[in-house]
Amino acid sequence: MSSSVPVDVDLALVGGGGAASLVLAALDRHGVRGLRVAVVDPVHRRGQDRTWAFWGHPGSDLDPLLSASWRQVEVVTPAARRVLELAPLRYAMLRSGPVYDQAAEAEKRLDVARVLAAVDAVHDDGDRVLIRTAGGPGVRAGWVLDSRPRPPARPGRTNWLQHFRGWWLAADTAVFDPDRAVLMDFRTPQPARGVSFGYLLPVSDRYALVEYTEFSPALLTGAGYDAALAGYRDRLGLDPARLAVREVENGVIPMTDGPFVARPSPRVVRLGTAGGATRPSTGFTFSAMYRQADQVARALAAGRPPVPAPAYPSRHRWMDAVALRALDRGSVGGPEFFDRLFDRNPPERVLRFLDGTTTPAEEFAVMSSTRLLPMVAATAGDAAHRLRDRLRPRRPVPPVPAAVRDGLPPAAQDVEP
Incomplete structure (x- = not known):
């Protein structure tokens, strides 16, 4: 100009x-x-600088843009392998x-x-x-x-990162099931403080995104992500000699209250x-x-100001703070937490809860399926921490992590899990 x-x-x-x-x-x-x-x-x-995955009803304006979608997904924990029928929803990759x-x-x-x-x-x-x-x-x-x-307006009471690396794998034979995605697989080694899982999003029987994700306070090294991905690939029984890595995706997303x-x-x-x-x-x-x-x-x-509604209801932000606190303090294990959610609720309810679109009655049912005493303790701790925050001087806001600031492409938590 x-x-x-x-x-x-x-x-x-x-x-x-x-x-x-x-x-x-x-x-x-x-x-x-x-x-x-x-x-x-x-x-x-x-x-293609990033990949998103999400669930919703078929028939939206996004349908012609999708790379793949699935009506069935798996959630795998050390305790069980569950195949979830998502109808009337579907899980989609964009x-x-x-x-x-x-x-x-x-x-x-x-x-x-x-x-x-x-x-x-x-x-x-x-x-x-x-x-x-x-x-x-x-x-x-x-x-x-x-x-x-x-960055947030003030530091959170819990400050984690969701960080991940994915490989787009091309196989020389048909090794993937294009009709079923792996949403969360918690058989990965769990970090000392945090949660890890892998997942598999097949586009065809020979092409898929395989990803390793952690919820934790600190990033891994590049070699650490590659080692975790190689371990998860082996856990899936995929032969590296029959695979080629066509693309690599990395991402970092803040998880904070x-x-x-x-x-x-x-x-x-x-x-x-x-x-x-x-x-x-x-x-x-x-x-x-x-x-x-x-x-x-x-x-x-309609001629109105372009101001959207809050992304999530305030009660969901409060529940997020409680869940993050329970996970961060180790009173609730991530694999156990998600295992109980999917074991004791219809898949559609859990997915809509994770997306912030459930009713208060549905949220009560979901939260009732978690372990009561750890969540009560986390709720009490969160309330006490909120009170202390109101009484103490404000602390400096931490900087945005470099990986987030520099725009590393979020794959499947954007690609979401």
Whole structure:
């Protein structure tokens, strides 16, 4: 841009990844026209840089973009192997390439301005928002949707990371069952503090994503992830001599009960993880991110401010804090926790609970299936910690982990478990 005058728009999307791409597609889908839109990001996202997996009902606008979907999934613990029938839901895999392509087509129809620059500052005066960019005049917008990674407003009482590595494996013979995915397999070695599991998402009988995931406070080394993946591949009985690693995916997602501020100023709205779309106890993000995009587009189509509802009910955020505390203190084991959930509840209820869309009555049934005394102790500890937080001076907010800040591609917790 050669002019020193900021680009003037009605809506600016700061960050051009998955959240912004879903917003552009939703604006196009809901027929929003005549709106001046800009995307501000130093990178124009294309191709397969990440994979999401999620569950929902068939028949959505995402169906033509999916790489695969499954009506059956397995949950494996040392105690049992369960085959879950998900109907009327299905588990689905969505790679980033088709999402970016759909967003690019929406950009053309919406006549979106693309500003390839890093953002230095965002200033909201209550009437307009000025976005200052590196080496350019910036953008002035009526509303800003900001999906850049941000730390929580204060440190959480529990601060974990969901971190993972996946291999896209091509086999020279038919070794995968394309009709069934492995949702969670807890036969992996469990860390001293945290939870680990593997999973398998087959696209065909010869091509699949195999991934190793940990919920824990600290990252592994690259060699550590590879060793864990090799061990899980062997656990699945796959012969490495008959396999080729075609792609590698890595990801890091914050798991914390620290609050994310979804509306930091009158005309700035945060989306994605920064806007609370990541479920703290599981790392699930995509479904909430999709809901945010749809709500934004519906609001703009109706002439309302583009402010989505909270990603999850407050009671779910409280339950997440309790569950994280119980897992972090070791009073509840991860494999046992999920084993009891799937053993004592219909699969659909558990999946909707993990996605934050259950009713209070369903949530009571789910929580009743966990071990009572450890969860009561975690609830009491969480309440005491909340009281201490109110009475003590605020601590500095820890920085965003480098892997999250630098945008390593989330695979299956985005790909979710």
